[in-house]
Amino acid sequence: MTLWRIRATVDDRPGFLSVLTASLALKAVNILAVQVHTTEAGAVDDFLVDAPGSMTEADLRTAVERGRGRDAWIVPAEAEGLADEPTRALGLAARLVRDPDALGDALRALLDADTVTWRPAGPIRPGMRAGSMALPDPTGGRYDVVRTAPGFTPAEYARAQALVEVAAAAAARAADTGTLLLPDGAEITLRPATPDDLAALMAMHERCSPATRRSRYLTGDGVPTPAQLARLLDAGRVQTLVAAGPEATSVVAMANLVVEGSLAELSVIVEDGWQRRGVGTALVRRAFARAERLGSAAVLAHTGAGNPGLERTLRRLGHVVPVRRDGAVASVAVPLQGGQRTPAST
Structure with missing residues (x-):
């Protein structure tokens, strides 16, 4: 099976679509799906077809033109295109x-x-x-x-x-709460943290590698004490969001916003096995949205200089800003209200 996508314009008149399909049929091209888009220029017919393996793009273009199609766009297709x-x-x-x-x-x-x-x-x-x-x-x-x-x-x-x-x-x-469906089918719950999350946060930090903990806390790679983590769960001091894993009692990532005046300082940690799967990006996106709702003018973020994860995440979210490196620490300042988000392609 050789799949192709074909899009061509025909005059929006009775019978013209059948002329085009007949021309394809004469070349043993099997039409698997078709959509018709009405435009001012005519009817734009969008086909997913199964063509003989020997047929080339030029062969298909010739068949389309003989069927009174014009402005043909023809590209190989993937099996995913079979979904309507x-x-x-x-x-x-x-x-x-x-x-x-x-x-x-x-x-x-x-x-x-x-x-x-x-x-x-x-x-x-x-x-x-x-x-x-x-x-x-x-x-x-x-x-x-x-x-x-x-x-x-x-x-x-x-x-x-x-x-x-x-x-x-x-x-x-759902401004702060939602479910993230990962490409592998796993579901992660994103929500504000509560004091009941302390034990799960302790367990997550114990599962994290020393390098991951160092990138988050900068001054050391040990596991924070229960008292230190409890301070991050004090809503009067810190705005904390967590990503809860498939098990209701598990936490696999955490984002903290400390708001002081017009600035919000952001810190993120993602358990090693859940990194580069979109979890951190989803948490950072929600943290930025919360900072904007709180009226912050800018978000400050710090991470280990050897960790490109935060910089990559900010680019994915459209924040392209200079990174300042000072020894083992990399810092960014992202303007919010009154500032400009530099767009980046996703």
Whole structure:
């Protein structure tokens, strides 16, 4: 089986789609799925096809043109494309119900976009152009979505808007609490910490490697005492979020915000086995959102100079800021209110 994606425009007149499909059938091309997008230029037909292994892109293009198709876009496809669009869209909507902060990733998957970039709201209003669209971020700002080819259609813009509405509804109900579904199917609960989490936090720190503890606490790699961790659970002093593992009593990551005046100092620790799986990114995203709600002007973060994790996480969230290194410590200051978030492609 050789799968291809074909998108072509035909005149929006009775019988023209059948002419195109007949031309493909003459070349033994089996159409597995088809979508029709109505545009001002005509009907844009989007096919997933199974073609003989000997057929090339040029052969398929010739068949499309003989079937009165124009502006053809033809690329090899993966088996994942066999899932129909409604099923894929519903799956992404379900993901957003669990984690509304994953809107950028969901838009990229829904639209097969090259890049999805978060920007401050700015002067550009939401809308669609041939190779790009701007969509509002329910929590502020906007997402700029770019796809080199094929150009976006009004139907795709409507789907993206619907996904934004799902994210907005989910975000309104869960500002700090949610479920993160990892690529391997594991579910992580993100929520504010409580004093009852002390034992689980002690156990997590004991499971962490000395290098991970050193990157978080900077002055040593030992396990903090119960009294030290208890101070991080004092909501009057520290805003603490945790990621709870599959077992209700387990904690696999923690983010702390210490707010002093207009500044919020952020620290994060993720258990070694859960690193580079999106857990830290999800916690940092929620910590930034909380700092903004608390009126902080900037977030300060410190980590070990040899640990690129925090810098990589900030880039994924659209914060590209200088990193200051002082011996074994790396520090960043990210402006919030009144500052500008430098966008980065996700």
